[in-house]
Amino acid sequence: MQRVEHTPAFLLHQRPWGDSGRIFELFSRKHGRLSVFARGVRGANAKLAGVLQPFLPLLVSWAGRGESPRLTGAEIDTAVVARGSIPQARLMSAWYLSELVMSLTARHDPQPDLYDHYHAAIDDLRAAPNLAGTLRLFEKRLLDVLGYGITELRDARFDDPQELERLKPQLRQALARCLEGRALRTRVVAQSLRDLGRAHRPAE
Numbered sequence: 001m002q003r004v005e006h007t008p009a010f011l012l013h014q015r016p017w018g019d020s021g022r023i024f025e026l027f028s029r030k031h032g033r034l035s036v037f038a039r040g041v042r043g044a045n046a047k048l049a050g051v052l053q054p055f056l057p058l059l060v061s062w063a064g065r066g067e068s069p070r071l072t073g074a075e076i077d078t079a080v081v082a083r084g085s086i087p088q089a090r091l092m093s094a095w096y097l098s099e100l101v102m103s104l105t106a107r108h109d110p111q112p113d114l115y116d117h118y119h120a121a122i123d124d125l126r127a128a129p130n131l132a133g134t135l136r137l138f139e140k141r142l143l144d145v146l147g148y149g150i151t152e153l154r155d156a157r158f159d160d161p162q163e164l165e166r167l168k169p170q171l172r173q174a175l176a177r178c179l180e181g182r183a184l185r186t187r188v189v190a191q192s193l194r195d196l197g198r199a200h201r202p203a204e
Contacts, residue, residue, distance in 0.1 A: 002069060006059040007031065008077060010118065011052055012098045016042065024052060024071060025102060026060060029115040033105045036062045038071035048074050055086055055094050055122050067107070080119075083126050090125045096186040097121055097138055104146060104178055117141040132168075133158045139171045148174050 012033070013025040021039040028034065041048050051058070057080045061073035086094050101118060105111060121138040128134050137158040143149050150170055157163045 001063060001065055003061075003063040004031065004069075005061045006073075006075075007061070008080075008115075009058050009060045010098075010115075010122070011054050011056070011058065012102050013054075014052070020046075022052075023068070027098075027101055027105075027115060027118065028060070028110075029112050030110055032109040032111055033101065033107050035068045035107075036060070036071040037068055041071075051076060054098065055125075057081065057119065083123065086122070086125050090131060092186060092189065093131060093135055094122060094125050096135070096184070097125075099184050099186050100139070100142060100175075103182060103184065104142065111145060114142065114145045117145070130159065130161075132161070132164050136164055136167060136171055139175060140167075143171070143174050143178070146178060148178055150174060 007028050007030050009026045009028040011024055012027050014022050017023045017037055018039065020042050021037060022041050023035055023037050025033065025035055038048070040046060041052065051074050057077040059075050059077045060071065062069040062071050064070045097118060101114070105114070117138060121134055124134040125131070137155060140150065140153055140155070140158070150167075153167070157167070
């Protein structure tokens with residue numbers, strides 16, 4: 001039986017399981033992406049309801065055999081506690097980063113550098129003024145980790161708005177190759193929201 005205690009992780013996704021349980025998709029710094037299950041964690045009065053939230057740095061524990069062990073504990077990592085919450089207008093961007101990690105990483109494959117890049121990007125979404133720069137920089141770093149990096153593309157160029165517009169098609173093309181035709185739900189939803197906004201915009 002494998003037993004892991006207080007390892008840094010982020011919650012990427014969750015779904016109901018049984019009458020009162022949930023299956024949590026975690027991104028752990030030391031153990032990579034994995035699923036854990038827990039009973040009695042649904043509802044406002046559940047013991048860990050306020051802890052098991054996306055975009056918070058966590059310390060999680062689990063035990064069990066096989067691909068999906070049982071969650072035995074979780075707490076907010078107070079050593080690197082988040083600087084406030086992510087603004088509502090940026091939540092879709094945060095879900096986009098999580099979906100990229102879920103779509104392009106293999107289970108149980110530790111990626112500590114990618115974990116650190118994800119952590120930095122989530123922190124930047126809370127306060128950094130350049131949203132596009134945060135997203136494009138994470139895309140670039142993700143591609144680097146996956147071995148699809150764009151040659152001679154330095155992080156510093158992501159501070160220049162004009163460079164960002166020029167680099168965006170290159171990054172999207174490289175990501176498309178990695179995704180192999182799979183659509184990202186966050187992109188579909190974001191585009192639908194933009195279309196809805198245009199449809200309800202008063203005619204000039």
